[in-house]
Amino acid sequence: MLPLSLSAPDPSWERDVDVVVLGSGAAGLSAALAARPVRSVLVITKDELAAGSTTWAQGGLAGVLHPEDSLEHHVSDTVTAGAGLCDEAVVRELVTEAPKSIRYLMRLGAAFDPDETGDEIALTREGGHSHHRIVHSGGDRSGLEVQRTLDQSAVAAGVEVMSRTFALDLLVGRAADGERQVAGVRVGSLDTQGQVVSVGHVTARAVVIACGGYGQVFASTSNPPAVTGDGVALALRAGLPVTDVEFVQFHPTVMWTGADARGQQALVSEAVRGEGAILYDAEGERVMKGVHPLEDLAPRDVVAAAITRRMARLREQGAEVSDHVYLDATHLGDRFHERFPGITEACRAIGIDPAVDRIPVAPASHYACGGIRAGLDGRTGLRGLFAAGEVSRTGVHGANRLASNSLTESVVTGTRLGRDLAWELPDRVEPMFDAAPVVTGLLDPARLPEVRSAMSRHVAVLRDASSLALAGDEVAAIARSLDRGVDPSVQSWESTNLLTVATAVIAAASARTESRGCHRRTDFADPRDVWRTSIDVRLDAAGRVHLSGVPPGA
Numbered sequence: 001m002l003p004l005s006l007s008a009p010d011p012s013w014e015r016d017v018d019v020v021v022l023g024s025g026a027a028g029l030s031a032a033l034a035a036r037p038v039r040s041v042l043v044i045t046k047d048e049l050a051a052g053s054t055t056w057a058q059g060g061l062a063g064v065l066h067p068e069d070s071l072e073h074h075v076s077d078t079v080t081a082g083a084g085l086c087d088e089a090v091v092r093e094l095v096t097e098a099p100k101s102i103r104y105l106m107r108l109g110a111a112f113d114p115d116e117t118g119d120e121i122a123l124t125r126e127g128g129h130s131h132h133r134i135v136h137s138g139g140d141r142s143g144l145e146v147q148r149t150l151d152q153s154a155v156a157a158g159v160e161v162m163s164r165t166f167a168l169d170l171l172v173g174r175a176a177d178g179e180r181q182v183a184g185v186r187v188g189s190l191d192t193q194g195q196v197v198s199v200g201h202v203t204a205r206a207v208v209i210a211c212g213g214y215g216q217v218f219a220s221t222s223n224p225p226a227v228t229g230d231g232v233a234l235a236l237r238a239g240l241p242v243t244d245v246e247f248v249q250f251h252p253t254v255m256w257t258g259a260d261a262r263g264q265q266a267l268v269s270e271a272v273r274g275e276g277a278i279l280y281d282a283e284g285e286r287v288m289k290g291v292h293p294l295e296d297l298a299p300r301d302v303v304a305a306a307i308t309r310r311m312a313r314l315r316e317q318g319a320e321v322s323d324h325v326y327l328d329a330t331h332l333g334d335r336f337h338e339r340f341p342g343i344t345e346a347c348r349a350i351g352i353d354p355a356v357d358r359i360p361v362a363p364a365s366h367y368a369c370g371g372i373r374a375g376l377d378g379r380t381g382l383r384g385l386f387a388a389g390e391v392s393r394t395g396v397h398g399a400n401r402l403a404s405n406s407l408t409e410s411v412v413t414g415t416r417l418g419r420d421l422a423w424e425l426p427d428r429v430e431p432m433f434d435a436a437p438v439v440t441g442l443l444d445p446a447r448l449p450e451v452r453s454a455m456s457r458h459v460a461v462l463r464d465a466s467s468l469a470l471a472g473d474e475v476a477a478i479a480r481s482l483d484r485g486v487d488p489s490v491q492s493w494e495s496t497n498l499l500t501v502a503t504a505v506i507a508a509a510s511a512r513t514e515s516r517g518c519h520r521r522t523d524f525a526d527p528r529d530v531w532r533t534s535i536d537v538r539l540d541a542a543g544r545v546h547l548s549g550v551p552p553g554a
Ligand SMILES: Cc1cc2nc3c(=O)[nH]c(=O)nc-3n(C[C@H](O)[C@H](O)[C@H](O)COP(=O)(O)OP(=O)(O)OC[C@H]3O[C@@H](n4cnc5c(N)ncnc54)[C@H](O)[C@@H]3O)c2cc1C
Pocket: 022, 023, 024, 025, 026, 027, 028, 044, 045, 046, 047, 048, 049, 050, 051, 052, 053, 054, 055, 056, 057, 058, 059, 060, 061, 062, 142, 143, 165, 166, 167, 168, 210, 211, 212, 213, 222, 223, 224, 226, 227, 228, 230, 231, 267, 366, 367, 388, 389, 390, 391, 403, 404, 405, 406, 407, 408, 410
């Protein structure tokens, strides 16, 4: 059984605003900025403004800006990558708005890299894209520029920020017509060590969840430490469905720094392969030759699965090196340093010069394609509650996200819903409090490595029924150790949230008896028509996981 609320000290303060936004990445800040001109907007963020994935994005933002490209090409590439689970109408909406969102960021002051003529923006290609359509900044520091632009714009617009404040659980009330409606959020303010200073209630007419994905549920990930699935867990506890959560994208080329490396690892952007880099195994054989027509530029799921299979084969053959492969970008020579300064820095930190050396890489968790079911306008199934960015599942990414579509989606959805909230807000409702609140324990943070290890050993790039059953047993045993004696802190809240997310991912991955997009089962190697549908995961009133959408006969 999973907890239905996060234990914390009793609330000692209250705030009231029009709109409260949870999270300060591209999605949250875009929403806050768009709503701000006519609303009081409070951004709650658990660390500093720039602690989320947005800052780390390397490749850039996808949008049709070249005359030889077209919206139809971008739609078709996105839908192909999504492997039959994209909502094409939503993809079309996103792709149509994408160039506008890039120009909007430029008007806010984002400096994207110019092409060689200096007159136009440079456009690059990444895996799965048929055309050059990715704008970037500082070479491979695109996310940093997006975050800087939005930080400055939001603060200049008068958005109020409460940093080091953790969103715990939603406050819910009932509207005049009897429908459930969000009333605000319970939050915990933290000191610099993550200890709780106080707990408060922020009431609002609209709550926007923009807490990012859940890459940290795996032992090795490209995601920063803040990306712990808090938004997905909070939605589950509020009774909302989360959808497509089994589709976790593993980035094929995350820098490999040793068998014991844990937590966030440096990413080697797909743009490096876009510039012609080639994957080799330790025996010097090309990994992607004959695997896919696009070879090294095949979609991420294909490349990650090919690398994983190659490593398994080498392991069986007793090869000396079987836990990573190599990315060769030496044809770029010194140009590598200029084009990819951030990756150069990360390589130098492990004593590698990518202009002359091959870079050791292995797949690691990177992007959550699923999340809280929401429209491209952020609306969820609960009145007054919106979700945007990686925490949401809008139907754009289907079973596998096309590279660089996520920053674009975060800015488009955030801005859309922020504008809608500037136009119209639901009436205020009073939060209802259960007479006897469900009291459950928290997970001791010392046990979190066991959750992550179970996920990485059994639910990674390639899964099957027995590995998923093992993961389910291990995580269920850990869930039985939830303890009321564990002190509330950022570490115990995040650990409990990650346990909740792990349980949801394992349940959905076990149910989906096929391979599709980034969900690859070795016991069901192919997609099955019956599975051209999404699974919703919910928690019931007892904290048990329920699935809906599993097709009969599957
Ligand atoms: C290394 C890397 C490279 C990437 N490269 C690209 C790329 O080139 N192009 C692309 O399109 N995408 C890329 N992505 C994905 C993209 O960066 C993310 O999908 C996108 O930035 C998500 O934005 P977001 O606003 O939804 O979430 P985030 O930017 O992750 O922000 C989440 C925010 O929520 C806050 N938060 C979380 N939980 C709580 C809580 N309980 N209470 C309060 N605050 C909370 C966090 O502190 C953070 O401020 C990359 C991701 C990584 C990790």
